[in-house]
Amino acid sequence: MPRILLIDDSAAMRATMRAALEGARELGPVVEVTDSSSGFEALRRMHGGAHDAVVIDIHLPDIDGLELIHFIRRSRHHRDVALIVVSSMSSARERGRAFRLGxxxxxxxxxxxxxxxSAVRRSLATSQLGLRVAT
Structure with missing residues (x-):
C-alpha cells in the first residue's frame, strides 16, 4: 500500500490531488494519503512515519518547496522517498533546480x-530501484 504525503497550501488543490490518488487503481487497491498545508507541518508528519512518495508544491507559506526537497534528500530516513513537484511555476529553471535537488x-x-x-506511479517505481528519472 503506497503511503503518499501531499504538501500544498491550497485546501482545494490538496482535495483534488487526494481524490485523484485515492481513486487511482494503477497505484494499488489501497492508497494511504495524508496532507499538509505547510513545509514545517510536512516535516513533522514525515518525522512521525514513513512515506513512499511526497508531492510538494514549490510555493508554501513557511518554507520553499525546493528547500524542503533539499532537507528531505539530506535526511538518512527519507532520502530515498519518491518526490514529485507540482507548481504553477514550471519554467526550465524551476524544473532544472527541482531535478538537481532530487x-x-x-x-x-x-x-x-x-x-x-502517472508521475507518482513512475516516481514510486524509479525510487524503489534507486533511480531518478526526469519527466
Missing part, C-alpha cells in the same frame, strides 16, 4: 488528474 518528477499546474497519478 525530484523524480515535475507536474505543471493546472494538470489533469491522470498526469499526477
Amino acid at each position: 525530484a523524480h518528477a515535475f507536474v505543471a499546474k493546472p494538470f489533469p488528474p491522470e498526469a499526477l497519478v
